[in-house]
Amino acid sequence: MRKRKTGKTMLVSLLLVLSLAVTACGSGNNEAAEPSATAAATDAAAATAAPTTAPAAEDGLYSIEDFSPQKTNQGEAIEGGTLNYGLVSDTPFEGTLNYTFYSGNPDSKVLQWFDEGLLTWDKDYVFTNDGAATYEVSEDGRTFTFTIRDNVNWHDGKPVTAEDWAFAYEVIGNPAYDGPRYGSDFTNVEGMEAYHAGTAKTISGIKVLSEKQLQVTYIKSTPSLLTGGIWIYPLAKHIFGGMDVAKISASPEVRQNPIGFGPFKVQSIVPGESVVFVKNEDYWRGAPKLDGVVLKVVAPTTVVQELKAGNIDMVDSFPIDQFPDNSGLSNVEYLGMVDQAYTYIGFKLGKWDATNAVVVPDPKAKMANVALRKAMWQAVDNNAVGQKFYHGLRWNATTLIPPSHPEFHDDSNPGVAYDPEAAKKTLEDAGFKMNGEFRTNPDGTPLTINFISMTGSDVAEPLAQYYVQSWKAIGLNVTLEMVEFNTFYDRVGSNGEDDPSVDVYQGAWSVGIDVNPQGLYGHDAIYNFPRYQSDENDRLMEAGISAEAFDVEKRKEIYNEWQQLMVEEIPVFPTLYRAIVVPVNNRVLNYAINDGSGIYLNELALSADKGIAAQ
Template sequence: MRKPIRTKSLLFALMLVLLMLVAACSSNNNKETAEPTAAPSATEKAAEATAAPEAEDGLYSIEDFKADKTNQGEAIKGGTITYGLVSDTPFEGTLNWNFYSGDPDSHVLDWFDEGLLTWDANYVYTNDGAATYEVAEDGRTFTFTIRDNVNWQDGKPVKAEDWLFAHEVIGNPAYDGPRYGSDFTNIEGMDAYHAGKAKTISGIKVLSDKKLQITYVKSTPSLLTGSIWIYPLAKHIFGGMDVAKISASPEVRQKPIGFGPFKVESIVPGESVVFVRNDDYWRGAPVLDKVILKVINPTTIVQELKTGGVDLVDAFPVDQYPDNAKMSNVEFIGTTDMAYTYIGFKLGKWDAAKKAVAPDPKAKMADVNLRKAMWAAVDNDTVGKKFYNGLRWNATTLIPPSHPEYHDNDNPGVPFDPEAAKKLLDDAGYKLNGEFRTKPDGSELKINFMSMTGSDIAEPLAQYYVQSWKAIGLNVTLEMVEFNTFYDRVGSNGEDDPTVDVYQGAWNVGNDVDPAGLYGRVAIYNFPRYASEENDRLIAEGVSEKAFDVEVRKDIYKQWQELMVKEIPVFPTLYRAKVVPVNNRVLNYTIAQGSDIYLNQLAVSADKAAVAE
């Protein structure tokens, strides 16, 4: 049951804005129409519930999927499921929310650890999680109370000092993770602590074992939708360690603990994890006895599903969906993914000393005309249809439709127009010299493009982009690398590989639409190393006091999306459907945002997975 937040005037105004968001979101998502039909029989209902969406002309739509698994049968006591982490590379194994950087590790973390706050369907923090919160009248001071029954899996209580300790570690100059940024510098006293001018963070106070108070510099709309750091760090385990050594410690890599529904029993690094039930889980002991997570190569996932080798996966390669839509032993559920793929242009480097991007006006890809031509040369609408049968589709801006209240559906991006691309290059001085164009100064132009390995179509898709750019006279060479190497080379560790000019990446976006964490001047994840005064201004305005007015915030992010289409540090290629096959025996599973179905409720109706007929 939802519980009201105790508020006063400013937060009441903020919540009124958020209620407007809820109404807008509900309106945008209500696309079903009622038509009179004959009442189906029980057998027909079961068949309809698990039937895969039908395709017209070989194309599918995410709107035809539902996000909740249909329960079939009664839950048995206990049981074991196998979860497939679909990847062609090992997971990195940085198994702590305060330090991880790659998406695969987050899927491991989800089973044994969680945040202290939860979100609702509109990405707003609720009071239904392991902690509750109240906000002072000024909208800047939050008081959090951790529930009494929330304990680490070694039996120690999760305390307010653990939450403070996480902030102290991330704010420490020796911290080697990716989290420190504007969300933390908005805490009073964090700048002084990070600079070594203060021994404590003045804006964070431990009021009691279970009560923490944080005062932020600015009250922003993002404080209720994602910019509060909600992951504690067990001080009784890590408190005596050198901060620079925590991320590589056995307590992170080999024997991690959390306070989630399952406990880590064993790990084969990069390959598999065995989880067992956490009987002390604060929401109640899980139904399942055990969960086995194993890395599954995209090329073998269909066989694993058909034979019951896995019960569910993090995400199914949608290019393989049409051939397997009728797989008899699974139900496919789906939703619009909070993600997009994109082409990025290296425009500078990371300045480790200043901890900020350092744009280089002489970078090979510095000319926006070159970048715009490369966007206009690719037909992403056809890519979505031909490579993904409509389950990925043409992307236009850097706020995806998973956030319908802020996604600018009227912005067309840069439309596919190879003739316009050629003219752009001609006018900018990139003249054809034989098969390929030269730079405006007449020297050779050779562009190095890096993309990730993965499913069977990963390289053909990358080759399509290379050929599209060749068609407008650009000499682009392709290099395919695996996931972990890819992100190291584009700069996740602060070291930019100078041989990379252009790259194809993908982002899972956060609940909050604030783009500072990906495109802000001090964001290490700003891989293009792009910065501009206008970008700084819009990012700051998006979390300013005036942005509490939802219409004002919408307009700010509309302007920001327009700026990114104009300056093109990256361009989005495809929005994505998240499609997940779930074995028929699995009960109580959903991929819906803000659902009240939790992993401790996950169950099975049979000892063994159903096998395809």
């Protein structure tokens, strides 16, 4: 990735919006798609300032290439200690604390401390045999035999079993399941669709071979199976096995007393606000070096003060817009990497059919005209947005496979270029004529577009207002509503119900380790929030996980075609690729933010008993 250059002319409207932005503003974490100690400089470690980051270039922009994803250790580890972790958000975390059911990124930041998958992956996102389970694959690539290690136990001491793993598949495949996971990864399991339809009592492709050994047979061998296409999270059958599936996600065992087999145990929860974790002495990798972790929600407006005081040791992700003014904090080291994510503008093109679990496009949807969608993309200058709002640590996005997956991101595809004059012509040619201040539909009826975006920082609304003003500049009447995180995703359809008042929305996606986009844009994906479907999209989705796609060059070709299809059909358009920047207190040892680093949470340690304050 290269740093973007300055010099591009900004729209007057963007400059006006920027003048409203507060310098020390909040987090963009709620875009989709993680108690305090008295601060003191206690020993020599406090006086040793960690390398924070490379300085900005003369143009004021930063490059993520200048950051390391791994913490520089300073000082010697003390015995035990409690780490303080900040989940940066302007809203409570939802509290669905089980991998089978959660949907929001904040909940995943809570989950990571006390639960985990049975398989791990390397830096290339390929499953390894280094996790809590190992696997073998049949010659035809369709049957996987998993063996859970003997010392992998739930926090209540019960062993994690093959029955637990199979039970997770049974719950997700149950028609009463109310979570977001059921989709192509599960329908590829032999017998799953018959089980889901109620015509079979068991899933024929899943066999429990012994207490610790599970066999799963897939209909098709796909390249995605080794890079995230396998469900790796068991569900404790001895706890949930007697429950009505429809009631599990709201149960106290998920909300108040969650269980896992990770390095820490949940000791107490203040719903939506904080969690106290204690070390799991029985953790399969070895007991954690820390005594515990205290997680609390930290407002974007106060996160800098909490970091400076040493009250929190690290955060899930730092507000990029606050970074330049705080890049020199003496008590933290900033870690950074290209995020597996992108921000985007989405267009509502249909509805979700909950009965059949498929997208149903609406050819009469307000945003159904692709020319209208293209013009809205042409009207916004995302290069300028990345530079002015995010100082180069977010940058213009061109396709829906981000550069966090360099093997498949098509960096030769320019997307749609910023050109407001071309946007006006696009609308004129499609029949969207000016009638006074705004344009009408091609049939002459008034056109008002309802746009929702998430709160989360002082920059969030000015940024959304910039988009509104950019669209106004080409004659579109767009109304804006700012919505908090949990409500936002309910309204765009995470619960299967699409709010008819929403026409356009600004969201963000974390793409995970598997490049396969079916989970976000497949016709059977509930996360397909634009409710987009086309035969060509279906064809390319299937081709991307076909036998021919085991040839990496062929898979690149397929996904390049798919990226171009999305540029042409525009159910959504990407706005910004993202860097993740994480400040970590100087007392923290043995920590990294990159996948496949080989550094695990049980290895976290501290060099001082209290957080180090900034000097």
